[in-house]
Amino acid sequence: MHWAKTFQTARFTLAVSGIKGLSLAELGATLDDLALDGVTGYGHPQLRSALAAKSGVSDDRIVLATGTSGANHLAFETLLDSGDEVAMERPGYEPMEMLASHLGATVRYFPRRPENGFRVDPKDVAASVTSRTRLIVVSNLHNPTSVATDEPTLREIGTIAERVGAKVLVDEAYLDAAFESAPPSAGRLGDVFVVTTSLTKVFGLSGLRCGWIVAAPALASKIWQLKNLFGVNEAHPAGCLALRALRTSGEILARTREILEANRAAWEAFHAGRQDLVLEGDSRGTTVFPRVVSCDADALCEHLRERYETSLVPGRFFGAPAYVRVGLCGDPEIFREGLVRLGSALSDLNGKGSA
Ligand SMILES: Cc1ncc(COP(=O)(O)O)c(C=O)c1O
Numbered sequence: 001m002h003w004a005k006t007f008q009t010a011r012f013t014l015a016v017s018g019i020k021g022l023s024l025a026e027l028g029a030t031l032d033d034l035a036l037d038g039v040t041g042y043g044h045p046q047l048r049s050a051l052a053a054k055s056g057v058s059d060d061r062i063v064l065a066t067g068t069s070g071a072n073h074l075a076f077e078t079l080l081d082s083g084d085e086v087a088m089e090r091p092g093y094e095p096m097e098m099l100a101s102h103l104g105a106t107v108r109y110f111p112r113r114p115e116n117g118f119r120v121d122p123k124d125v126a127a128s129v130t131s132r133t134r135l136i137v138v139s140n141l142h143n144p145t146s147v148a149t150d151e152p153t154l155r156e157i158g159t160i161a162e163r164v165g166a167k168v169l170v171d172e173a174y175l176d177a178a179f180e181s182a183p184p185s186a187g188r189l190g191d192v193f194v195v196t197t198s199l200t201k202v203f204g205l206s207g208l209r210c211g212w213i214v215a216a217p218a219l220a221s222k223i224w225q226l227k228n229l230f231g232v233n234e235a236h237p238a239g240c241l242a243l244r245a246l247r248t249s250g251e252i253l254a255r256t257r258e259i260l261e262a263n264r265a266a267w268e269a270f271h272a273g274r275q276d277l278v279l280e281g282d283s284r285g286t287t288v289f290p291r292v293v294s295c296d297a298d299a300l301c302e303h304l305r306e307r308y309e310t311s312l313v314p315g316r317f318f319g320a321p322a323y324v325r326v327g328l329c330g331d332p333e334i335f336r337e338g339l340v341r342l343g344s345a346l347s348d349l350n351g352k353g354s355a
Helices: 002-006 045-055 067-079 094-102 122-128 151-164 175-181 217-230 236-247 249-272 297-308 332-349
Strands: 062-066 085-090 106-111 133-139 167-171 193-198 210-214 324-327
Touching (some): 045 236, 067 133, 067 217, 094 133, 122 133, 133 151, 210 236
Parallel strands (some): 085 106, 085 133, 167 193
Antiparallel strands (some): 193 210
16 A cells, blocks of 8 residues: 555556546536535435445445445454454455454465456365354455456355354445446345445545445444444535435446546557467456566566556565556546557566566
């Protein structure tokens, strides 16, 4: 995260995983949409209902949080004690591993294997749990590959968790980026699942910090009680804007689709002509995760940034050092120029230090 805050920025960034930020004008918001204060208590009531409707569950299953990060923190802390075990995917999103360690839990990894298109294999999950496992963590879509986990696989993971008395936390920060081909939200598949998500990535609304958790009602109340120690109430004006975004979600998601389709087409045209970047997963979301076969992936990221003002995320941050993550979320013109520069950086380095 420190790297993301300090090194990710570049003139031509291919490093971000969230859609280019929406402006107030694009949101169609006016001052009349805002109020500085309002009833928040256990969440702005209309916002909580709108999030419940979006997630396909009742209001008592929703806990509001500060982004998906805040949602993950609240859920992890409610479900884990020091000495517990957490089973986590690898490659995976590093801050979740660090969060588990921060809470005194031991992380055991299950692989998402490139030869299996980075799909989750329930046999690997089963091999990573013990009687001390309290949480199994999956991102859907997967960060960094954007590979989806389908409903039968989620249900199998749920059964594995139930056998050892654990929960399955599904981080769905990117799920909406699969549009009509998205698997169902795990929050509708049973009480063994806990879902965390936000409007950050796919809506392009990181600034609102509108995140939420979907959990069984009793667990949701427990999480609200923990949250009372941290933040008490939400930022009401941000809640008003989030509500507006949910009411106009059709337009916002159409914008997201347009950006992703333009950038995916540019990526596919670029990738078709290259032997030095190998794609192993069927990605549907905001990022792709190619393996760099002609040079060292870290050296590529460094050279690209220093010589070409362009950034990628090194795969080492996900536990996969031979890879790089390319975000398809930025302004299409900037994205296309970033790809040209990536091509030049690869040509400079090809054959130097094969990974
Ligand atoms: C899997 C995953 N979860 C959570 C987050 C953080 O989301 P937010 O900005 O909504 O806190 C990220 C950000 O990159 C992510 O990749």
